[in-house]
Amino acid sequence: MHSDKSSWLIKGLALAGICFLYFPILIILIYAFNTEESAFSFPPKGFTVEWFFKAAERDDIFQAIGFSLQIAAISTLIALLLGSLAALALYRNNFPGKNVFTLILILPIALPGIVTGLSLLSTFKSAGITPGMATITIGHATFCVVIVYNNVVARLRRISFNIVEASYDLGATALQTFWHVILPNLGASLFAGGLLAFALSFDELIVTIFTAGHEPTLPLWLLNQLSRPRDVPITNVVALLVMLLTMLPVLLSYWLTKDR
Amino acid sequence: MMPATAKNRAIASKSGALFNRPRLKLLLLLGLPAVWFLVIYIYPLLHLLSQSFYTFDDFTMTVVREFSLDNIRNLFSPANADIIIRTAAMALAVSVFSAIIAFPVAYYMTRHASGKMQAFLYISVILPMWTSYIVKAYSWTLILSQEGVAYWIIDALGLTGVLNAFLDIPSIGGNTLSTSNLGRFLVFTYIWLPFMILPIQAALQRLSESLLDASSDLGARPFQTFRHVILPLCIPGVIAGSIFTFSLTLGDYIIPQLVGPPGLFIGNMVYVQQGSIGNMPMAAAFTLVPILIIAVYLYFAKRAGAFDAL
Known part of the structure; x- marks a missing residue:
């Protein structure tokens, strides 16, 4: 049913779209090895791995990585607990308010981050809670629940209820x-x-910006760096590392659920 | 001593009680997440919304806890209305353009690519989607800077004249790419594009082959099938995707800081009001705008059947 011409057009546009998605990622990769100290000029004048060693000497980077890892680990644990409980509760159960409950689970990612961030900030402020690691973690856990929930619900739908009945x-x-x-x-x-x-x-x-105290998480560290032109090479190296660090769990997660 | 089977039976009857009491089971499962969301999400959300009906005394720099609609009225002042229109216009432009780019990608993924290629393309879309937001935004500041890749490519292609013509257009252009609305629009479109591709792909995936066969059997040419069968059936996917592109653009305040002309977005206004000024009520009033827009949008999206495509 596809004429050759239109299928080539679609193919070309699709590949152009995919290239567009990877272009900025490629740029980060190139600039991390750039020899220049403060300019972004393209094409780069030369390549070096020097900045990786310079970055490795910076304590503030490791501190930021530490904060981010801790926050991510704890909020993931909370999200795992709450998300799977919610999924099990809603699985094969009908109760009044079920739709409202699912809507509430989705809201933290459906509404813009500033809404969640500012709600938490104004509540913490009026409750006299000092922002810090705990407040960041609470915020993160809240919008991570729906991610776990979605994964578990998708899996539960595929488990035959017969095996549960057989077990009983x-x-x-x-x-x-x-x-x-x-x-x-x-x-x-x-x-x-x-x-x-x-x-x-x-x-x-x-959301983190609104709930953070004085602990810069890794993305906050990067944001602060953008106003420091002297540190550009270090920033580039950290940007590459952050990118790779977020790609890894996503690839692994895909591989784990690919049979679905 | 109780024989083992009797013991088992006793336990089974106890848990049978749990099994037979669905309400208790539901309460045990639902309790914790429900309490968490009530305390950490719903209460703060209502708290924030209630703040928007307080006022801020510029003189004493404190919040006056009296009901008033001043902030809501204030949203319609020319300066604030400008901010809202600027943000909403960008969100709309980004949604439309990303749908246009996303469609061929989603279409190729579902209708042309074979199994292995399909999986590969799927990963190719989810990887950039999950890759660090701030790194992607940062990368664009490198790309759009005056000695950066964008200018280099445009120069190499001999298109400098075309670019300058674009940058001269009022309200789209600016002095340079990185201080123009065009640049900001590119960055937004790039960052939210995967959120548009996936729902369209999901909608196309559900399109059954027999519909297409029926269309061609009834004598439709490929383009007619495309125009009258495929396109209408992927609309729910486009709407589902645009919920993300719209909502994410409406609430963003990092990209407008990094790329584009001066002039605040809703997100920046919220940030400035609550931060340096300390006017939480006005900041809260500004968050009403994206909440209302998204609520209306979700209502119509639901009626258009977009949630089946999520």
Whole structure:
């Protein structure tokens, strides 16, 4: 049904679109090895790995990485717990308010980040809570729940309910059924959802700015760097590392759920 | 001592009670997430919304806790209305343009590519989508800078004249790419593009082959099938994608700081009001704008069946 001409046109446009998606990523890769100290001129005059060693001497970078890893780890754990509980609660259950509940789960990512950020900030302020790691983590966990929830729900829909009934028929308790039948089936999707939640938290900036105290997370560190032209080469190196660090969990998560 | 089977039976009947009491089970499962979302999300959201009906005393620099519609009225003042229109216009332009770029990618992914290629293309779209937002935005400041790649490519292609003509257009152009609305628009489109590709791809995936066969059997030429069958059926995908592109552009305040002409976006206004000025009520009033726009949008999107494409 496809004429040759139109299919070549579609193919060309599609590949152009994909190239567009990777162009800025390629630029980051190139500039991380740039010899120049303060200019962005293209094409680069030469290539070096010097900046990687310079960056490795900077304590502030490692501190920021540490903050981000901690926040991402804890908020992922919270999201795993809340997201899987919510998914199990809504699975094969009908109750009044079910739609409202799912809407509320989605809201933190459907509404702009400034709304979530400012709501949390104004509440923390009026409750006299000092912003810091804990407030950042709470915010991150909240919008990560839906990521885990989506992954678990997608998996639950594919588990045949017969095996659950069989487990009960064979005399297993509800907890035994959960532990031996449902959980092993959820393992990969929990892990995949957790990885995505981790990547999302590790990278989040908009809500973080409102909930952060004096601890610069890695994205905050990068944002601050943009007003410091002297540090450009170091910034470039960190940008490349951040990019690779967020790609890894996403690839792994895809690989875990690809059979779906 | 109780024999093992009897013991098991006793446990089973106890858990059977749990199994038979769906309400208790529901409460146990739902309790924690419900409490978390009520305390950490819904309460703060309502708290914020209520703030927008307070006022801020410029003189004492404090919040006056009295109900007033001053802030809402203030949103319609010429300066503030400008900000809202500027942001909404950008969100609209970004949504339309990213749908245009996204369509061929999604179409090729679903209708042309074979299994392995399809998986490869899917990863090619989700990877940049999940890659660090600030790194992508930063990369664009490098690309658009005056000695950067964009100018180099345009120069190499001999298109400097065309670029300057574009930059001369009022309200699109500017002095340079990185201080023009054109540059800002490019960055926004780039960053939200994957959020448009995936829902369109999902919509196309559900399109059944038999519909296309039926169309051609009834004598439609390929273009007619495309125009009258494929395009209308991917509209819910476009709407679902535009929820993201629209919402994300409306609330962004980093990209407008990094690229484009002076002139605030809603997000920047919120940030400035609550931060350096300390006028939380006005900041809260500004967040009403994206919330309302998204709410209306979601309502119509739902009626258009866009949620099936999420």
